[in-house]
Amino acid sequence: MALPSRASGGRPSARATDTALTLVVTAVVVAWTVVAMQYEDEPLSSTLVGWALIGVGCGALHFRRRHPVAVAVVTLAVSTVYYPLSAYDGPLMVTFALALYTASAEGRFTAAVALGVITLLAVGFGEAHQTGGNRQIDDTSLFMLAGWLISLVAIGRAQRTRTAYLHEVEQRALAAEREQEARARESATEERLRIARELHDVLGHSISLINVQSSAALHKLGKKPEPSAALTTAEEALEAVKATSKDALRELRATLGVLRQADEAAPTAPTSGLDRLDELVERARSTGIEVRTRTEGTPRPLPPPLDLAAYRIVQESLTNVTRHAQAQSALVTIAFTDADIRVRIDDDGRGSADEQAVGSGIRGMAERAKAFGGELTAENTADGFRVSARLPLTTIGGTQG
Template structure:
């Protein structure tokens, strides 16, 4: 709640108290000739007590009733003296103090009736005024009770709405968890078997080649190593899907600590790769570390697929507040005909956007393609916009 929202009710209550004090002072000044300082003091105290009708309804009720009784006994200002008491009765009933509201009403009305009955000439008129006051007091108490019930109804409706929203969120999380388990089962039943077969067959081929004394082809060794890494990463992914709520669920995922293995696999597959590290290598936030690794991995994969015979240069800059990852190749990409973004590039953009970073992926003016990601190492207040590709 803002400062303005907190002080707005206080300002309204203060304005009500001041208006009531001005009104009663005017009525007392023109209606009675013997009003003195104590009478105006009673008017002021009884009216200003209304400033606390929200936060202290019983205090406002007691002070206004006592002060208005003093005023009624001393100068008999008429029904106007009951105005602060009626407001306080409404406030007490609204707060649930029905007995106190009824007691204050009975005391004030009884005193007013006792003061007016001895006046034989004006008894009928005074009794009419007292009857009118009784109706006003009853209306004030009923209005306070109705307001209380309405407020309780609104609070109950809000509570039920919040409970329904919480239930929907829990149902949504449960459906998401069930979907993750289903995906994990599908991946395990399909990819794990296929990758395991590839790994076993590559291992058998390597074993037979060495047994016969033949040179093992580098591509075969790369397949064997890549299948092993794929199995490890798939197991880590399945663990994440099955237990996403555990804090260290993604601890086994790849990061820049496996950059050397990634580069060696690319080289064994025939892709020349140079790596440049700037700054001091240090532990990174898990999300940043994983995103950087995936960006390099996807970039090298794209170079192998689309840049045919090109060489790649990987640069990692450890800055104070961000990590910069850049992969350049000297392929045949044309700046005038940029490639259509595929799933891999879209995935990189999503990773960078989640971290509040920036990604630039486009052909280079001198030829080839560049991918540059700037990943903040600290939480940002808002996600920065990505540069257009």
């Protein structure tokens, strides 16, 4: 099967090359024959037939890539008829040489070898039957012809091998490029999802707290209390909003730090983790919900990605409690074992699992747990609602940050 050829980088196409080569070979053969006509004479009929054969042999070269074997047969047949007939002995044989090389280069190796052998046998047979020992080609020339034909076939075969190798290299390079692009797109998608999840957790939690704190203050002020009580309520609400927004800005800067330019300084804000759990619980308490914490097992330092994942699960769960559960109290339990860390958040709210799941980020929490080889469940209980997560300590996966 012929390898595909294509013009690129400004190089001429295969058809243009064939046309140019055909014209060059035709010009050489015609010029040689015209010069030979000055020194030799032959009947007009032989001359006309000779020129016709020259036209057929040279013209056939234009189709050598599309029909390599057929062109080789035609040029061989033309040469076989031309040389015994014509007295001018021009270089028409070069058309067969090019056709034989092309047949081998286009993958028709067996046919090229067969044509070469046929040519040698035909020449040998013709020379052996010359009358009176009047040979046109001596033994040395016959061996040179054999070497010439073998060289043409071998060079064509080598060119075929080189073309196939270059084609394979090109295909591998294209495949590698496509794979690299796919990996880059996949990495970019994962990074966008990670950043989106971080922003959802940070902003969703803080804005929810600010909304609850502001609503509570407005509710109290709507009862038109005494000026001093109203001022105290407003101050408490504003202090809570200030603290919450400050923490939100800190975490937002840390999250957006991954988007900084290479020459910018790395963010210096501490990464959120379970060591900041007290701050998180205190902000949730400012909304009027009684939040308690409990630790089981022996606390231990956690890898930063795992520590952040556990923190975010608690953060998002408390956000759901303040926004959806209509709860009065919540209990955050952190349990350490040799194999994993378990996080559980129980509340006494009246919302169902479906109500809390809508827009609550439970899917994001589940994705965080799954990224580390863990699992997360969210379900109704007899007393309210529970979120439970298990994060193995032996597997640190994903690109959590």
